[in-house]
Each structure stands twice: as structure tokens, then as C-alpha cells.
Amino acid sequence: MSQSYDRGTVEDFGRWRSFTAGMWAWIFHKFTGWVLIGYLFTHIAVLSTALAGETAYENTIVGLEGLAIVRLLEVGLLAVAVFHILNGVRLLFIDLGKGLEAQEESFYASLVLTGAITVASVPTFISGVF
Amino acid sequence: MSTQHEHTDDGEPETPGDRRRAEKAARAAEREQEAADAEPDLGDDAVTLKVFRYDPEVEAKAEPRFDTFRIPFEKGMTVLDALIAARDTYDSSLTFRHSCRQAVCGSDALFINGRQRLGCQTQIADLEGDVVRVEPLPHQDVVKDLVVDMEHFYDQMEAVEPYFQTDETPDDDLEEQFQTPENREKIKMSTRCIWCGACMSSCNIAAGDNAYLGPAAINKAYRFAMDEREGENMKEHRMELIEQENGVWRCQTQFSCTNVCPKDIPLTEHIQELKREAVKSNLKFW
Amino acid sequence: MAEHYSSFDRSGTRWLLQRLTAAFLVVVLAFHFFLLHFVNHAADVTFAGTSARMSTWTYFSLMVLFLLTATFHGVNGVYNTLVKRDGVDGWKQTAITAVLVVASLIMVVQGLRTALVWTNLF
Amino acid sequence: MREYDVIVVGAGGAGLRAAIAAQEAGADVAMVTKLHPVRSHTGAAEGGINAALREGDDWHDHAYDTMKGSDYLGDAPAVEALTRESPKETIQLENWGMAFSRDEDGVVSQRPFGGLSFPRTTYAGAETGHHMLHTMYEQVVKRGIEVYDEWYVTRLAVTDEDEPEERDCHGVVAYDIKRGEIEGFRARDGVILATGGLGQVYDHTTNAIANTGDGVAMAYRAGVPIEDMEMIQFHPTTLPTTGVLISEGVRGEGGILYNSEGERLMFEHGYANNDGELASRDVVARAELNEVAEGRGIEDEYVHLDMRHLGEERILDRLENILHLAEDFEGVDGLEEPMPVKPGQHYAMGGVETNEWGSTCVNGLYAVGECACASVHGANRLGGNALPELAVFGARAGRHAAGDVDDEPEITTGWDEDSEEGENVSPVPLGEADLPSAAKGALADGGRSSPPSAGADGGAAAEASAPEGVVEEAVQAERTRVHYLLEKEEGVNHAEVRADVQETMTENVNVFREEGALEDALADIREARQEYQHVTVEDPSRTYNTDLIHTIETRNALDVAEAITVGALARDEFRGAHWRKEHQERKDDEWLKHTMLSWNDGSPGLWYKPVVLEGENKSYEPKERSY
Numbered sequence A: 001m002s003q004s005y006d007r008g009t010v011e012d013f014g015r016w017r018s019f020t021a022g023m024w025a026w027i028f029h030k031f032t033g034w035v036l037i038g039y040l041f042t043h044i045a046v047l048s049t050a051l052a053g054e055t056a057y058e059n060t061i062v063g064l065e066g067l068a069i070v071r072l073l074e075v076g077l078l079a080v081a082v083f084h085i086l087n088g089v090r091l092l093f094i095d096l097g098k099g100l101e102a103q104e105e106s107f108y109a110s111l112v113l114t115g116a117i118t119v120a121s122v123p124t125f126i127s128g129v130f
Numbered sequence B: 001m002s003t004q005h006e007h008t009d010d011g012e013p014e015t016p017g018d019r020r021r022a023e024k025a026a027r028a029a030e031r032e033q034e035a036a037d038a039e040p041d042l043g044d045d046a047v048t049l050k051v052f053r054y055d056p057e058v059e060a061k062a063e064p065r066f067d068t069f070r071i072p073f074e075k076g077m078t079v080l081d082a083l084i085a086a087r088d089t090y091d092s093s094l095t096f097r098h099s100c101r102q103a104v105c106g107s108d109a110l111f112i113n114g115r116q117r118l119g120c121q122t123q124i125a126d127l128e129g130d131v132v133r134v135e136p137l138p139h140q141d142v143v144k145d146l147v148v149d150m151e152h153f154y155d156q157m158e159a160v161e162p163y164f165q166t167d168e169t170p171d172d173d174l175e176e177q178f179q180t181p182e183n184r185e186k187i188k189m190s191t192r193c194i195w196c197g198a199c200m201s202s203c204n205i206a207a208g209d210n211a212y213l214g215p216a217a218i219n220k221a222y223r224f225a226m227d228e229r230e231g232e233n234m235k236e237h238r239m240e241l242i243e244q245e246n247g248v249w250r251c252q253t254q255f256s257c258t259n260v261c262p263k264d265i266p267l268t269e270h271i272q273e274l275k276r277e278a279v280k281s282n283l284k285f286w
Numbered sequence C: 001m002a003e004h005y006s007s008f009d010r011s012g013t014r015w016l017l018q019r020l021t022a023a024f025l026v027v028v029l030a031f032h033f034f035l036l037h038f039v040n041h042a043a044d045v046t047f048a049g050t051s052a053r054m055s056t057w058t059y060f061s062l063m064v065l066f067l068l069t070a071t072f073h074g075v076n077g078v079y080n081t082l083v084k085r086d087g088v089d090g091w092k093q094t095a096i097t098a099v100l101v102v103a104s105l106i107m108v109v110q111g112l113r114t115a116l117v118w119t120n121l122f
Numbered sequence D: 001m002r003e004y005d006v007i008v009v010g011a012g013g014a015g016l017r018a019a020i021a022a023q024e025a026g027a028d029v030a031m032v033t034k035l036h037p038v039r040s041h042t043g044a045a046e047g048g049i050n051a052a053l054r055e056g057d058d059w060h061d062h063a064y065d066t067m068k069g070s071d072y073l074g075d076a077p078a079v080e081a082l083t084r085e086s087p088k089e090t091i092q093l094e095n096w097g098m099a100f101s102r103d104e105d106g107v108v109s110q111r112p113f114g115g116l117s118f119p120r121t122t123y124a125g126a127e128t129g130h131h132m133l134h135t136m137y138e139q140v141v142k143r144g145i146e147v148y149d150e151w152y153v154t155r156l157a158v159t160d161e162d163e164p165e166e167r168d169c170h171g172v173v174a175y176d177i178k179r180g181e182i183e184g185f186r187a188r189d190g191v192i193l194a195t196g197g198l199g200q201v202y203d204h205t206t207n208a209i210a211n212t213g214d215g216v217a218m219a220y221r222a223g224v225p226i227e228d229m230e231m232i233q234f235h236p237t238t239l240p241t242t243g244v245l246i247s248e249g250v251r252g253e254g255g256i257l258y259n260s261e262g263e264r265l266m267f268e269h270g271y272a273n274n275d276g277e278l279a280s281r282d283v284v285a286r287a288e289l290n291e292v293a294e295g296r297g298i299e300d301e302y303v304h305l306d307m308r309h310l311g312e313e314r315i316l317d318r319l320e321n322i323l324h325l326a327e328d329f330e331g332v333d334g335l336e337e338p339m340p341v342k343p344g345q346h347y348a349m350g351g352v353e354t355n356e357w358g359s360t361c362v363n364g365l366y367a368v369g370e371c372a373c374a375s376v377h378g379a380n381r382l383g384g385n386a387l388p389e390l391a392v393f394g395a396r397a398g399r400h401a402a403g404d405v406d407d408e409p410e411i412t413t414g415w416d417e418d419s420e421e422g423e424n425v426s427p428v429p430l431g432e433a434d435l436p437s438a439a440k441g442a443l444a445d446g447g448r449s450s451p452p453s454a455g456a457d458g459g460a461a462a463e464a465s466a467p468e469g470v471v472e473e474a475v476q477a478e479r480t481r482v483h484y485l486l487e488k489e490e491g492v493n494h495a496e497v498r499a500d501v502q503e504t505m506t507e508n509v510n511v512f513r514e515e516g517a518l519e520d521a522l523a524d525i526r527e528a529r530q531e532y533q534h535v536t537v538e539d540p541s542r543t544y545n546t547d548l549i550h551t552i553e554t555r556n557a558l559d560v561a562e563a564i565t566v567g568a569l570a571r572d573e574f575r576g577a578h579w580r581k582e583h584q585e586r587k588d589d590e591w592l593k594h595t596m597l598s599w600n601d602g603s604p605g606l607w608y609k610p611v612v613l614e615g616e617n618k619s620y621e622p623k624e625r626s627y
């Protein structure tokens, strides 16, 4: 066969510019999914301080919750979770063959809703640290 | 297709023929450059084409580059028309596939302004921006200029047993199989595929994983699996093909295949329907 | 012509489970977030409070199910992205599978042990 | 050198069917095609396949319609083979899973078409050819038939006896477009040409860019006579900007043609008082041009085809593809507005002379499909008769080549006692004769085995007459040609030559033909031939060199264009698609005969052979053709 030119990584990285809604949704869902599973591992690790006793547990939680950075991360976590949930629901509908024509709209709706819910929840999360 | 090389007229590296060829190549490159540089006054109504160039054998093109062509615009001009004009007036070595000019042969799926489209089906007037940027289909190896290697695409198409098979054929030469108009309608969209490869090129999953059958092949499988004439036993066999590891499950509903398909085939929908069918047929065994 | 693929690993089962767990998780995760960040503030969480909740059968079993489904859903999701890609086969595939399985087992065990600290059901 | 029993050149409907038939008859088959099979232009066919399938219909009626449509220039044995076997082949396609449109009761749908006495055009939406092509290719995949796609056949390997009737075809020479290598293909039992149409000799055509008449030109240069080349069909409804076809199915379903005054021209101007829009294609095409000439055209160029009254549901059901075509290629919404249409080159009735089994006079060489002339279409092809021709004659030639048939053909091929010498009509020399050129050696691809210039060392004579030797010599000749083209320094670009040919053909050898204009065209073609002597391939690459391919194609277009024009000039009568200004009547006494053209090693000669109007058990009497 003739030689042929493989555009390799250059192409792969350049391609995000031509991404369409469905592809962004896929990227975001992947990303949020990974964050969530990562969080689940940490979460269980943190909670298992309970094995070392009541005080160890309370100190860890309160200590962590006292840090502004943790509060901010929590807001991020909420955003991630909300997006994953909303887009997850969108995907479930797509799997059921419902609303395929509106796949772009439903992705944008997920984004907007995620933004709104996150913003609305900021006071709750921040209260007490600052 | 693997075929052995038979070197006939280019034996030793330094024959007069080779020299002439090299000189000729240099001249051709020069001419191209001139053509690309010279900006004839074409008035306001000119199209600027930026075209991907690559040729492993020609030194000036061995490292991929973009050439710019200015083409006088005509009403109703398609990207394919513009490419033909560029080739016929400026640089006859500009290489791309084309044949039917009417979106049925699937030869000229290209990456035009960041999206997979058929050159012949894309009106320049409908494109945004001043420059029309034409590249070969992403994720396929480039053979030369805008020509990509389609072998892998064909292999995937042929991997799904893309031919009608039925439990029983009519005995008589003149006996037709019946099919309800509803069933024909059901498979109608899926039968429209022209094997252009645009969908495969647009799918990130297919890009990252050559084993994935890809939207076109799955759609082909759908076309037969849903055809009531094939019969129940065949359908089971079809579902097995579709359900294999590299089949439908790899699809992550990115929809880009559906977005780019020049024949408007609802690929994602077909893939999703097959996933549900597969689950249903599996449930029976539980 | 390409050889026909013949590995009939019916990934369909895992696909379906991923959806079913997702459907379940929508409810539970939302509930979980709501309960622990809005109804009870995370900062005010106490061992006793957790303990009280964990000592009702419904909440306890819900949380255990949450743990199991989320682990499956999450790990399976990661597995899908990692394993079924070009070039990942043979020992690499086995290795990734093993690491993921072990990690989820550790997590489930650790999670269950923690839950048992809180509950007074047994 | 590769070796097979049967080699099929071209993988459109005709080639695919031939390959399947030959393989089923036990032959080891390979297909060699310059396009991947599914890219063949059969995929563009829209309207349908004529087949007498139904109660109340009869293949004899179909044969009668076809004969009448051909204006009595069809050969009855071929016409009857077509119409008799079309139902079987059509059902065969259905059995292979082709997605025909369906009636309520689940049987395949049929619709009326121009020139038919019964609605027997079996269709699959407005994309019948697409379905047919894909269905046949699927069967080829199923059978594992070897396909060399993107291999361009440049020459036939034919022996060089003096009389074409004594020559043998032993294979072909092909250029692997991707690798840039030339290889020989030896065919033990037969070579089947199925290279399709030649529309690219015109610039307004429904044909694909790849339809350059390669097969016709190659066979012609190898000594096979070509028949009725002047018979070119112009389709009345093509889109003005691109030539994209709007299927006759639109008129079949009830579409109406209007002129700029809003008159239903076919009736109001009396072009076809009975059949109106559904008159035969030549009639409608001339009617439209007449309207335009008399100032009743729109923008002085086209007329309107209106299907809005059919209603959205029916249009979407049966003609959806038309909506896409009108939208994509003319920017018109067929549901809201009438579509602009004008005549455009569509089909070549003539081609390589064959009998009703697809055999040519050269031993072991067959031709089927649009590149062949059996002749079933005579002076005018009926819509929906080409697709069944692909299936019927593809299957027949495939079986015959594989040695599965021992019928005596009724139609003769080559020169015989009934043939009649023709006079030279051309004001300029034809063919290769007297072309002054240094390049003559390499460019004068005679198509026969003797290499034109290089390495004619005589010594290999004995070896050369063995089949392998014939192929090998042809390969050498082609290597010389390709080498020459790639090496040549300065010169003209094939695109200029091609454009000149297209221009003069469209200008002078179109629907309306006049003696003076035809002579001008011959002079122009002569000039283009001279230009072609200086042609050069700028692209030096061996990889996917389309410049080279198009240059070789242009050579074929030249030979074909000349043949069309010579035939048109010779035939001084008005028959079917062939209209002559100075000769406004059909001259049955003189012209119930085929125009034949033989290459004669570079100086083409005209001759004639009688039409066969004797059918199996009846004779077709020429009648006046009115619609």
C-alpha cells in the first residue's frame, strides 16, 4: 500500500474547535463522572475516620469544613454532580429513544440549569466560613 | 489490498530519468507557488480556498502545508466546483476524489470549514467566513492532498455481513418476497447510506478506537436487522453481530455522526434502537 | 475483507446496569446532597447525628445500596473509558481490570465497615 | 501478472451483475474498476426499472414499446431478450433484498413512465439506481468476489491479426491509482467491459465526471466496431446550473411542464397531444428547446416543471430525493415552487457493438451496460430501460464468458456479407491518421498488443502470440505511455483539451443538429487532437495521480466525441433522438441500418449493417412514432 500521512496528535488536539454539542456533552459527562468517582473514594476515606472513634471523625469533618478551600471545592462538586445528573437524565432519555431531535437543546438546558443551581447554592455552602 | 511493488522504470536512484523527474517536480512546485502567490484581480466576487496539501513523493509537499487559491465566484458554486476550478486553472496536481457531482457516489466527503461535508453538496454561499478551508477527512490516513485511505472504513462496512440473508428464499424465479409499506418505511432512511465515511470521521469514539464498528457499519446492520424479509433466525444472528464488543455499546451518543451525515440518516437513533433491541433479546435468556 | 468479529462478550448487560444504576443514583444522589448540605449543614455534622440516621433500617439500606451502585456505576464507567480503546488488550486490560476490581472491593469494604460503626441495628 | 477466468472492467450495475453471473457459473472472477463499486454512476439513476411483472402486462407489449421508442433502430433479438428476462432479473433483485417501494399489499410498486403502454416501471423511491447498485455490490461482497478498486484500465490486451474478427482478447492492463504501478491481468475465458457512459464529452450532462467513455474508446482502438454513436439521449428535465437530473418519475407521477406564459406546453403547443409530458424523451426535449427558441422560455434558458399539485404526502413518499436535489443543487423548494429544467446530455444509446449475449466480434471480449450497443435502445432509449439492461445483459454476458451458454446468436458482430461500405463524410482527417507528432509513438495507443514504439525487437514474436505474451506486451506499451506522459517536460494541460471538446460538442452536436455545425465540430475535434499531442502531466507523483488519469481519459473522450459527430453527420435523416435540420423525416428505405465505425489502426472508417426487426415469432413493422 502507498505511504500515507497520519496527522496524529496534532489533529486530535486541534479538533475541539469543530466540536458540536453532543461531543461537548460527552466530554463534560466523562469529566464529571471521573470527578465524582474520585470524590467517592476520598469521601469514603474521610468518613472512615469514624472507625478511629467519634472525636477523630468530628474533628476531621469540622476541620475540613472550616477551610474555605473545601467549601469552594464543594460548590464545584455540586456543579459537577448537578451537571452529571442532568446530563445523565438527558442520556437516559436518549437511550430510551426519546427526544433525540432535542439533544442539543437538552444539553444546553443542562448547562444552564447547572449554572443556576450552583449559583443559588453558593450562600448555603459558604455560610459560616467567611 | 496488499500488492508487491514492481519497480519497472525507476530502478537506480541516480538515473537521468530520476533527475528529470526531480527537476520537473521542482518546476511544478515553483509553478504552484507562483499560482498561489499571484493574486489575479478577480474583483470582489472571488472565493478564497485554503487547501491541505501533502504528497509523500514530492519534496515540497512531503511536509503538509496549506495552499491558497482564489477562484472567481459563480452563482450556485459548490466547494467541489471551486476545487475543480483551482485544479483546472492553477494546479493540475491538486488531488481529490469526485464523480457524481450530486451527492450519491460518496466520493468527496471532506473536512470543510471544520466540518465533514460533501464537497458537491456544499454551496459556497452557505458557508460562513471569507475563506473556505478544505482538509481531508480527519482520522483517516492521508494518501495525498485531500484523498484519504478508505480501506479501514470499507473493512468495517464489510464486517457486519452487509448483504441480505434470509431464512428461506422463494422457490420460483418470479416469486417476490412481501414487505409491508410500513416496514419499508422503517428501513428507508438506513438504506440511503452512500459510504462517504463522513460519520466515521466525525465520531470521537471511532477516532480513538479502530476496532469500533462505527456509525455507518452499524447503520448498515440496522438496515438488515430491521428488514422483516430476513426472518427471525437471521435477526438473531444479526443481533449477535451488533452486540459484539466493538458494536453498538461503544457508541457514546455523541451525535456528531447524525449531524454530519449528508443523507440525513438518523444514525444515533438507529444505534440507540439497536441497543434497546439487544437488551430486549438478551433479557429473554435471563 | 476483514475477518468477522466473533467475541460475543455481551457488554449489553453492563450497559443496562449502568443505566439502571444511573436511574437509581439520580434520586439517591440528589437526596444525599440535599440532606447533607441543605437540610443539615455539612459543617454541623456530628457523629451522633450520623449515627441516628444510620440506625433506621430504611436509611441504612439506602446508603449501603448507594455505596454499591455508585461504586459499580463509577468504576464501570471508568473501566469503559480505559479498557475498550485501541491498543489496550492482553495484559494491560487484565491489569486495569484487576486494579479497578480491587479498588472497588476495598472501597466497598471500607464503606461498609464505617457504616457499621454508626449503626446500632446489629 | 494476475490471472483469472473472467475479468470484469467496471463495477456499476452491469459489471456487478456480470461478475455475479460468471462466478455462479463457476468462473474465477475479478473486477477491475477505477471507482470503488458503490461510487459508480448507476447509483445516480432515479426513476426505475421496466419489467412486465403484473397481471395484464406482457413482455411482448414491453418489447413493442421499446421497439417503437427506439424508432425501429433496435435489434429485435436483443429487445426481446431484455423484455423477456427483465421480470426475472427484477425479482432477483428483490430476492437479494433490494428495498423497492411497496404497495399496500406488500408487492413491489410500479409507476407509469414515458413511452410505456403499461405502468411497469418498478421503483425504489426516486433513488432506484442507488438501491440497485448497493444491492448488487452486497451480493459481490457476500460471494467474496475479488475487486480491484481504484485500478484504472488503460488498454485491452488484444492480438493483432488483420481482421478484428480474428483477434483474441487475453486480458487488460490496469494502473493502480494509489500506488502508481501498471500491471497486467490475464483473462483465461473473457474480458467483460462495463465502463458505463460517456457524458463527459458534453459540458451539460447528467453523467458523472468519471463517465468518459473509456470502455468504448478502448474497444474501438482494439478494433471492435462501435455502433450508432450519434444516438445520444438528451433528458428533458435537468437542472440548468449543474445538469443534475430531475427524474422522469416526476412526470410519471403527474408533474407538468409550463412555459413562461404559464401554458402547459406539451398540449397547448401540440408537441404530444396524447401523452403530453409523458411522450418519449426526445420529443419532450425538443419541445422545450423550441419553446425557449420561440421566446417562451424562462430567462431564455429553461421551462418549469411543477409537481406542487401532487401534494406533499405523495411527493415525500415517492419523490423525496427530488426535493433534496432541487434544494441542494438549484436552491428551489419543490413543494413551494416549480423547478427550472432544461435538456441535458443523459445517455448514449450507441456503444461497443455486441450481440444479444454481450459478445463483440473480438474473441473473448464482451461489453455490457451503457458502454455497449446490443442494440436495445436504437435511436432513443425509454426511461427505465437501462437498469434492466444492466441486469439482463450483465447476467447474460457473465454466463456466456464463463462458458455456460451455447446458444447461436441471432445478431451478427463484425463485418459480414450484409454489411455495407460507407462513404467518408468528414471534411477533416479522422483518428490518428496524419497526426504530426513526436509523441505519436507513446500516445498512439492503438489498443492492440504491438507496442507502438518502444522495444519492438521482433524476436519475441512466438512468445508474444501466447496469451501471457500478449498481455505482457500490452503492459510494456502502457508503461511506455505512462512513463512518457509523466516525463514530458512542457506542454498543454488535458483540462484545456477536454474543455474544447465539451464546448464544441455542446454547441454543435446537441439536440438540434445541422450539417455545417457538425463539420465545424469535426474540425474542432481535429484541432483538439493536435493539441493533445502536446499534452503533459504536471504532477510528477506516482501516488494517486489524478492528473495522469484525467489525461488518459481525455484521450478517450476525444475518440468518442469524434465518433458521435461522424455518425451524426453520416446519418442524414431524423430518427429518434437524432434530429437533422436538413433532413426532417425518417428515411426507412435508406436508414433502417446501424452506423458502424471501425478504428482501422488509426484511420476510422464508416460502414453500415442492417437492423434486425425479426423477433422470435414476429416482425416489428416500422410505424409512425406519435405520442
Ligand SMILES: Cc1cc2nc3c(=O)[nH]c(=O)nc-3n(C[C@H](O)[C@H](O)[C@H](O)COP(=O)(O)OP(=O)(O)OC[C@H]3O[C@@H](n4cnc5c(N)ncnc54)[C@H](O)[C@@H]3O)c2cc1C
Residues within 6 Å of the ligand: D009, D010, D011, D012, D013, D014, D015, D032, D033, D034, D035, D036, D037, D039, D040, D041, D042, D043, D044, D045, D046, D047, D048, D049, D050, D128, D129, D151, D152, D153, D154, D194, D195, D196, D197, D206, D207, D208, D210, D211, D214, D215, D245, D346, D347, D368, D369, D370, D371, D383, D384, D385, D386, D387, D388, D390
Ligand atoms: C442521472 C441518471 C439517472 C438515470 N435514471 C435511470 C432510470 O431511472 N432508469 C434507467 O433504467 N436508467 C437510468 N439511467 C441510465 C442508467 O443509470 C445508466 O445507463 C447505467 O447505470 C449505466 O450503468 P453501467 O453499469 O453501464 O455503468 P456505470 O454505473 O457508470 O459504471 C461504470 C463502471 O465502470 C468503471 N470504469 C469506467 N471506466 C473505467 C476504466 N477505464 N477502468 C476501470 N474501470 C472503469 C467505473 O469505475 C464504474 O464502476 C440514468 C442515468 C443517469 C445518469
Ligand code: HEM
Residues within 6 Å of the ligand: A029, A030, A031, A032, A033, A034, A036, A037, A038, A040, A084, A085, A086, A088, A089, A091, A092, B251, B252, B253, C018, C019, C022, C023, C024, C025, C026, C027, C029, C030, C070, C071, C073, C074, C075, C076, C077, C078, C080, C081
Ligand atoms: C446521580 C445520578 C447519576 C446519573 C444519572 C448518572 C448517569 C450516568 C450515565 C448515563 C453514564 C453513562 C454514559 C455513557 O456510557 O454514555 C454515566 C457515566 C459515568 N458516571 Fe454517572 N451518573 C450518576 C451518578 C454518578 C455518580 C455518583 C458517579 C460517581 C461515583 C458517577 C460516575 C460516572 C462515571 C465515572 C461515568 C463514566 C463516564 C465516562 O467515562 O464516559 N455517576 N453516568
Ligand code: SF4
Residues within 6 Å of the ligand: B192, B193, B194, B195, B196, B197, B198, B199, B200, B215, B216, B219, B260, B261, B262, B263, B264, B265, B267
Ligand atoms: S451513514 Fe451517512 S455519513 Fe455515514 S457513510 Fe453513510 S451516508 Fe456517509
Ligand code: F3S
Residues within 6 Å of the ligand: B202, B203, B204, B205, B206, B214, B215, B250, B251, B252, B253, B254, B255, B256, B257, B258, B267, B268, B271
Ligand atoms: S458520533 Fe459516535 S459516539 Fe455514537 S452517536 Fe455517533 S457513533
Ligand code: FES
Residues within 6 Å of the ligand: B098, B099, B100, B101, B102, B103, B104, B105, B106, B107, B108, B109, B118, B119, B120, B121
Ligand atoms: S461527487 Fe459524488 S458525492 Fe460528491
